[in-house]
Amino acid sequence: MKLAELERQRISLTALIGEENDRHKKQMDNLSKDLAETNRLIAASADGLDLDALKIAESVLEVRGSYDKAGNDRAFALQKAVDDLANGAAALKRTYFGTKSYAHWNGQFVECSYGMAPSHGSVIFSIGIRRSELGRDLSESEIEASLYYLRNLQRIQAASVQTAA
Numbered sequence: 001m002k003l004a005e006l007e008r009q010r011i012s013l014t015a016l017i018g019e020e021n022d023r024h025k026k027q028m029d030n031l032s033k034d035l036a037e038t039n040r041l042i043a044a045s046a047d048g049l050d051l052d053a054l055k056i057a058e059s060v061l062e063v064r065g066s067y068d069k070a071g072n073d074r075a076f077a078l079q080k081a082v083d084d085l086a087n088g089a090a091a092l093k094r095t096y097f098g099t100k101s102y103a104h105w106n107g108q109f110v111e112c113s114y115g116m117a118p119s120h121g122s123v124i125f126s127i128g129i130r131r132s133e134l135g136r137d138l139s140e141s142e143i144e145a146s147l148y149y150l151r152n153l154q155r156i157q158a159a160s161v162q163t164a165a
Contacts, residue, residue: 043159049152057149060133060142062096063126067153070099070125071107078150080111081127085146089129089138096128 045051067074077097084091091097096114099107102121110118114131117123127150129138138146149156 040160044156047155047159049155049159050148053145053148054156056142056145060130060138061146061149062128062130063149063153065098065123065125067125067157071101072105073099073107073109074125076109077125077127078153080109082147082150085138085143085150089143092127092129093134096126098123098126098128100124 041051041054044054067078070077077099080097081092084097091111094113095111098110098112100110100118100121101124102108102118105121107124108121110121110123110126112118112123114128114134
C-alpha cells in the first residue's frame with residue numbers, strides 16, 4: 001500500500017470515528033432527556049399528580065422559572081393566568097404573565113407581549129402559551145388541564161427538582 005492511500009484511509013477513518021462519536025453523543029443526550037422526563041413523571045405520579053393533565057397542559061403552556069423563587073408578586077401573576085385561562089385565554093394569546101427582578105425589587109409583576117421583555121429588569125418567572133399554540137383557541141380539555149397544572153405548580157416543580165437531585 002502506498003503512503004498516500006494510507007493517509008486517505010487515516011483521514012476517512014478519523015472522519016468516520018468523529019461521525020460515530022457525534023451520533024453516539026446525540027443518542028446518549030436523547031436517552032438522558034427521556035430518562036429525566038420518565039423520572040419526573042414517576043415522581044409526579046408518586047406525588048398524586050394527574051399525569052394526563054400534566055402532559056396536556058405542558059403541550060400548550062410554557063412556564064419558565066421557579067415559582068418558589070419568583071418573588072413578591074408571584075401569586076398575582078399566577079392568579080392572572082388562572083383567571084385568563086378560565087375565561088378562554090384571550091390575554092394569554094397576546095401576552096405572558098410573570099415576575100421580574102429589577103434593582104431592589106425581586107418579583108415585581110410583569111405582563112409582556114410574546115417576544116418582548118420589560119423595559120427595566122429581567123423576567124425571572126413567566127406563564128404563557130407555547131408559541132406553536134398561539135394561533136388557535138385552546139380546547140376545554142386543554143384549559144382544564146392548564147388550570148389543574150397551574151393550581152398544582154408548586155407540587156409539579158417540586159417533583160421536577162426532586163428528580164434532578
